Amino acid sequence: MRSSFTFLLTISILYGCSSSKTAISDSHAIHSLVASKQIEFTATSANPTVTQSLNAVANSGLIPPGSTISRIDLMGNGNYLKIFGDSVSANLPYYGERQFGGGYGSATGIEFNGLPDNYTQEFNSDKQKYTISFQVTDTSDRYTIYIDIYPSKSSVVSVNMANRNAIQYNGNINAIKENE
Numbered sequence: 001m002r003s004s005f006t007f008l009l010t011i012s013i014l015y016g017c018s019s020s021k022t023a024i025s026d027s028h029a030i031h032s033l034v035a036s037k038q039i040e041f042t043a044t045s046a047n048p049t050v051t052q053s054l055n056a057v058a059n060s061g062l063i064p065p066g067s068t069i070s071r072i073d074l075m076g077n078g079n080y081l082k083i084f085g086d087s088v089s090a091n092l093p094y095y096g097e098r099q100f101g102g103g104y105g106s107a108t109g110i111e112f113n114g115l116p117d118n119y120t121q122e123f124n125s126d127k128q129k130y131t132i133s134f135q136v137t138d139t140s141d142r143y144t145i146y147i148d149i150y151p152s153k154s155s156v157v158s159v160n161m162a163n164r165n166a167i168q169y170n171g172n173i174n175a176i177k178e179n180e
Contacts, residue, residue: 015035023129024151033122034149035131038159041081041147041155046072048095051165063095074169075111075128081145081157084176088136088145089113092157096165110159110167116145149173 024030033039048054050070058069067073072095082089092110116134123130130149135142144160157169 003126007054024126028132028151030149030151030153031123032037032121033153033173035173037085037173039149039173040082040176041169041171041173042155043074043077043079043081043092043157043171045074045170046093047093047168049097049165049167051097053097053169054095069077074171081147082176083132086115087113088134090143090145092159092169094164095164096167096169110143110161112136112143114138 006032018033030164036159047070054069057063058095064073079092081092082088089110090110094109114136116136119132119134121130121132128151130147132147132149133145135144137143141164142162146160148156155171155173157166157171159165160166
């Protein structure tokens with residue numbers, strides 16, 4: 001009797017502690033937003049790759065107030081990454097190290113406007129998120145972009161570059177308005 005009680009107690013504890021994952025429905029607004037390819041990402045913070053050189057910049061007091069070297073606040077900063085139809089454009093600030101010398105007039109931030117290569121988007125039902133990836137080449141760099149989009153419209157954008165250290169942005173997505 002005691003062993004069956006212990007068994008039932010153990011099963012009920014394990015069942016009660018299991019995580020409950022709520023799947024979003026097929027009619028959730030995030031599906032139509034991603035399918036429309038009319039998305040604007042606005043970053044609220046940047047997470048640069050922390051290096052010794054970037055640490056020296058932080059120690060000199062050159063990072064914005066309210067920020068740390070591993071998380072830089074971008075609220076109020078006019079930044080974006082847009083996907084509109086078959087085109088993409090971005091104007092995101094960059095914090096990090098350049099691996100190779102840049103020429104005069106080269107972009108200081110992550111700036112591009114054009115057609116992406118290898119564009120993919122897929123929904124991961126286990127993690128309940130969309131992942132969009134593509135590559136863009138401009139005159140100053142080659143960018144590989146990964147965008148994770150969650151049902152709450154929060155998003156994480158990771159940017160890998162040929163000539164600079166990688167950087168990640170946290171923010172939100174919205175639909176691009178018709179008049180933009």
